[in-house]
Every structure is written in structure tokens, then in C-alpha cells.
Amino acid sequence: MKSFAVVAGLLAGTALSTAAVADTPVLTVYTYDSFVSDWGPGPAVEKAFEEVCGCDLQLVGAGDGAALLGRIKLEGARTEADVVLGLDTNLTAAAAETGLFAPHSVTADYTLPIEWNDATFVPYDWGYFAFVQNADLEGPANFKALADSDLKIVIQDPRSSTPGLGLLMWVKAAYGDEAPAIWAGLSDNIVTVTKGWSEAYGLFLEGEADMVLSYTTSPAYHLIAEEDASKSAAAFDEGHYMQIEVAGKIAGTDQPELADQFLSFMTSDAFQSIIPTTNWMYPAVTPAAGLPEGFETLIAPEKALITPAADAPAVRDAALAEWLDALSK
Numbered sequence: 001m002k003s004f005a006v007v008a009g010l011l012a013g014t015a016l017s018t019a020a021v022a023d024t025p026v027l028t029v030y031t032y033d034s035f036v037s038d039w040g041p042g043p044a045v046e047k048a049f050e051e052v053c054g055c056d057l058q059l060v061g062a063g064d065g066a067a068l069l070g071r072i073k074l075e076g077a078r079t080e081a082d083v084v085l086g087l088d089t090n091l092t093a094a095a096a097e098t099g100l101f102a103p104h105s106v107t108a109d110y111t112l113p114i115e116w117n118d119a120t121f122v123p124y125d126w127g128y129f130a131f132v133q134n135a136d137l138e139g140p141a142n143f144k145a146l147a148d149s150d151l152k153i154v155i156q157d158p159r160s161s162t163p164g165l166g167l168l169m170w171v172k173a174a175y176g177d178e179a180p181a182i183w184a185g186l187s188d189n190i191v192t193v194t195k196g197w198s199e200a201y202g203l204f205l206e207g208e209a210d211m212v213l214s215y216t217t218s219p220a221y222h223l224i225a226e227e228d229a230s231k232s233a234a235a236f237d238e239g240h241y242m243q244i245e246v247a248g249k250i251a252g253t254d255q256p257e258l259a260d261q262f263l264s265f266m267t268s269d270a271f272q273s274i275i276p277t278t279n280w281m282y283p284a285v286t287p288a289a290g291l292p293e294g295f296e297t298l299i300a301p302e303k304a305l306i307t308p309a310a311d312a313p314a315v316r317d318a319a320l321a322e323w324l325d326a327l328s329k
Contacts, residue, residue, distance in 0.1 A: 024054070024055060024056050025054075025055045025056070025255055025258055026055065026056045026058055026255070027053070027055050027056070027057050027058065027082050027083065027255050027258045027259065027262060028058045028060060028080050028081050028082050028083075029057065029058070029059050029060065029081065029082065029083045029084070029085050029247075029262065030060050030062045030068055030071065030072070030079075030081040030083070030084045030085070030086075031059055031060070031061065031062065031068070031084075031085040031086045032061065032062065032063065032064050032065045032067075032068065032086040032162075032196075033061040033062075033063060033064065033196065033198065034064075034196075034197060034198050034279075035059065035061070035085065035086060035279065036059045036060070036061040037061075037198075039278070040278055040279065041274050041275060041278040041279045042059045044274045044278060045057075045059070045271060045274055046059060048265075048270045048271065048274070049262060049265055049271075052265070052270075053258060053261055053262070053265075055255075055258055057262075060080075060081070063160060063195070063196060064156070064160050064161040064162065064163075064164075064195065064196035064197060064198075065086045065087065065088065065091075065161060065162030065163075065245070066091065066158065066159065066160050066161050066162050066164070066165050067160045067161075067196075068084055068086050068087060069084075069087060069091050069094060069095055070160075072084055072095070072098070072100055072250075073098060073100075076100065077100070077252050079100070079250060079252075081250050081253075082249070082250055082253040082254075082255050082258065082259045083247055083248070083249055083250065083253075083259050083262055083263065084101075084247060084248055084250065085124070085245075085246075085247035085266075086162070086245060086247070087121065087162075087245070087246050087247075087248065088162050088166070088243050088244055088245050088246060089243070089244050089246070089306065089307075089309045089312065090162070090165050090166065090169055090243075090307065090309075090312045090316060091162070091165075091312070092118065092120070092121050092246060092248075092309045092312075093309050093310050093312055093313050094312075094313050095120075095121075095248065096120050096121075097313075099251070100250060100251055100252070101120050101121070101248040101249065101250065101251060102120070102248075102249045102250070102251040102253075102256075103119050103120055104119070104120065104121070104122055104248070104249060104260065104263050105260065106122045106260075106263050106264050106266075106267060108122075108267035108284070108285055109285060110123065110267075110284055110285055111283075111284070111285055111286040112126055112244060112284055113126070113242065113304060114242075114244075114306070116244075118246070118309070120248055121246035121247065121248045122246060122247050122248070122263045122266055122267065123244050123245065123246050123284040124245055124246065124247060124266045124267070124271070124272075124275065124283075124284050125244075125245050125275045125279055125281035125282060125283055125284055126242065126243060126244040126245065126281060126282050126284060127215045127216060127217050127242075127243055127281040127282055128215060128216045128217075128240040128241065128242055128243070128301050128304070129163060129166045129167060129170055129213065129214075129215060129216075129240060129241045129242075129243060130213075130214060130215055130216040130218075130233035130234060130235075130236070130240055130299070131146070131153065131211040131212065131213060131214070131233065131234045131236075132201075132204065132211065132212050132214040132215075132218045132219065132231055132232070132233050132234075133210060133211045133231070133232060133233075133234055134210075134230055134231060134232075135219075135229065135230050135231060135232040136230075137210060137211075139151075139211065139232075139234035140234060140236075141234075141235070141236065141237050142236050142237050142238050143171060143174065143175070143182050143185075143186065143236065143238065144182070144185070146186065146189060146211075147182060147185030147186045147189065148185070149189070150189075151189060151210040151211055152189060152190075152191045152208075152209045152210050152211075153186075153189050153190055153191065153209055153210065153211045153212065153213070154190075154191050154192055154193075154194065154200045154203045154204055154208065154209040154211075154212045154213070155167055155190060155193055155194075155200065155212075155213045156193065156194050156195070156196060156197055156199075156200050156213060157193050157194065157195055158316075158319075158320055158323065159320070160195050160196060161194075161195065161196050161197060162243065162245075163197050163200075163213055163214065163215075163243075164193070164213070165316065166241050166243050167213050167241075168316065168319040168320060168323055169241055169305075169307055169312070169315060169316065169319060170240070170241035170305060171183065171319070172307075172315055172318070172319040172322075173239075173241060173305040173306070173307055174236075174238040174239060174241075174305060175238075179319065179322050180322045180325070180326060183322055183323055183325075183326035183327070184326050184329070186326075187326050187327055187329070190327070191203070191208060191209045192208075193327075197214070200212050200213065200214075201214060201218075211234065214233075215233070215243075215280070215281065216233045216240065216298050216299050216300075216301065217280050217281055217282065217295070217298055218231065218233065218280060219231045219232050219233055219297075219298065220276075220277075220280055220292075220294050220295055220297075220298060221280045223294045223297065224277060224292060224293075224294045225277070232299075233298070233299050235299045235301065235302075236301075237302070238303070239301060239302070239303030239304060239305045240301035240303070240304065240305065241305045241306065242304050242305065242306040244284075244306075245281070247262075247263060247266060248263075249263060266284075267284065267285050269285075269287050269288050272284065272285045272286070272287050273287040273288075273289065276291055276292050276295065277292055282295075
């Protein structure tokens with residue numbers, strides 16, 4: 001009888017365990033691939049949030065940042081996502097127009113370079129686009145100098161990558177109607193155009209190009225994580241384009257309270273302290289401990305460029321057409 005009692009107890013325990021798992025709410029967050037990588041913020045964010053939410057946080061990689069919006073549009077109201085994390089201000093107006101995102105109620109003491117009053121999207125980090133190079137390279141001072149040089153660069157596709165789109169917006173913000181001429185000059189500097197940031201940065205590290213489109217904060221990774229000071233960001237005198245990354249709640253989510261909790265959690269010290277040394281960006285809310293040692297060595301752009309979110313779709317369409325035309329010749 002004792003043996004049967006043990007077996008019965010084990011079966012009952014398994015049933016209870018299975019029921020507990022079944023009762024655990026799941027929050028699905030679509031994000032970009034590098035966020036969910038082993039070296040990205042995803043693992044630490046998942047652990048920290050699950051400690052306070054009593055839920056199962058599932059982070060789903062969906063390509064690079066700009067690909068997220070395309071996937072959400074394709075899936076529409078049938079999407080399994082509860083939250084989308086990884087859009088930026090170049091995409092928020094287009095995302096809001098889909099009607100797939102719900103307003104948030106998050107308030108936070110943001111330390112962004114600009115005032116934030118978007119009622120739909122919550123910022124979690126920000127940075128400046130830049131071309132990263134080996135520190136011993138005498139880099140160009142602006143896009144015109146880069147176009148006139150023999151330097152080889154790797155960039156990302158603006159149709160799938162937020163850095164790639166940011167580059168288009170950067171050139172357009174800096175040069176306006178002269179942007180097509182800039183792209184014509186840069187066309188023979190471009191080694192290749194990758195789908196996402198990870199592929200491009202990998203090619204640069206393998207020596208396939210002199211410079212890669214990334215961020216002013218990228219050298220901090222090499223300095224802090226690898227104790228390697230051999231990388232730097234080229235300072236451009238026409239200014240650097242700012243990126244603010246955001247997350248939004250899907251209107252049709254079946255976990256609205258959990259989604260709200262996650263958006264609020266993003267602005268907490270627990271989340272924001274993870275960002276600098278995993279996503280290698282500036283946090284939207286400066287952590288209590290401040291920025292890690294090494295961030296003070298990064299270049300500080302003298303001029304910040306950004307296109308208002310409401311104007312971004314029209315500017316994007318014009319810039320994309322100019323870019324495609326220049327690279328097709």
C-alpha cells in the first residue's frame with residue numbers, strides 16, 4: 001500500500017504542478033533579435049520582471065526594429081503579441097495609425113534630451129547614430145568627407161532596420177534637398193547593406209569594412225565588456241541623429257493589466273539599470289547608481305538631429321525613394 005500511496009502522491013503532485021503552470025499568465029513581448037540574445041537585455045529583463053509579476057514573460061525576437069512594425073501590420077488583430085518593444089520615434093506615428101496600439105498610463109522622471117508626451121508609447125532607452133571605426137583611423141568629419149574618401153562602410157536596410165532608417169533620416173535632416181547628392185557620393189563607399197544591425201556589426205569586426213553604422217555608445221561595449229579601447233565613433237560636425245526606442249501595448253491583448261505592469265516596469269530602476277551594459281544605449285531614466293564607468297569617454301554630439309514623430313512618415317518616404325534611386329545607379 002505504501003508503494004501505491006507514493007505513486008498516487010507523485011501523480012497528484014504532477015497534476016498540481018501542471019495546473020500551476022497552466023494557471024500562470026503569459027505575457028508575450030515582440031522585440032528585436034539582439035534584445036533577446038544571450039548578451040542582450042532580454043535574459044536579465046525576463047528574470048527581473050518574473051520576480052515581481054507572477055507571470056511567464058516570453059520575449060519573441062522578430063528581426064530588427066523596423067521589421068517589428070511590418071510583422072504587427074501583417075498579423076493585425078490576430079497577433080499573439082501583448083507588447084511590442086523596439087520601435088522608435090521614426091516609426092511611432094505609422095504604428096499609431098494602425099489602430100493596433102492602446103494608450104498607456106505610465107508616468108516617469110525621464111532623463112531624455114527632449115520632453116516626452118506620447119500617450120501611446122513608452123520610451124526605454126535612447127542614443128545617437130554614428131559610424132564606428134578603429135580608434136587609430138582618422139575618420140571623416142562629415143558625410144561629404146566620407147563620400148569623398150576611399151573608406152568602406154557597412155550599413156543596414158532602412159526597410160527592416162531602425163539604424164538603417166535612422167541613417168536615412170540623419171542624412172535628410174542634415175542636408176535636406178542635398179540628400180540625393182550625398183547618397184550618390186556615398187554609393188561607392190558602401191560594401192553591402194545588411195538586413196539588421198548584428199550582421200553589419202559582425203562584418204565590421206571581421207574586417208570587411210572600415211566603418212559600420214551603429215551608435216556613439218557602441219565603443220562602450222568594447223571598453224567595458226572586453227577592456228578594449230580600440231574602437232571609437234566618428235564625430236560628424238553636421239550633427240548626429242537621435243534615436244529614442246519605445247514600447248507599446250497591443251489594444252487587443254488578453255493580458256491588459258500585465259502589459260501595463262510591464263510598461264511601468266520598463267521605467268523602473270530594475271529595468272533601466274540593465275540597459276547601459278546590455279543594450280549599450282542611454283537609459284530613458286538614469287539609474288540610481290548613474291551610468292557605468294566608461295560612458296564618460298564617449299563622444300557627445302555638438303548638435304542633435306531628430307525629426308518630429310508626426311513628420312517622420314512623410315520624410316521617411318521621400319528619403320527612402322532618394323536612397324533607392326542612388327543605390328540603383
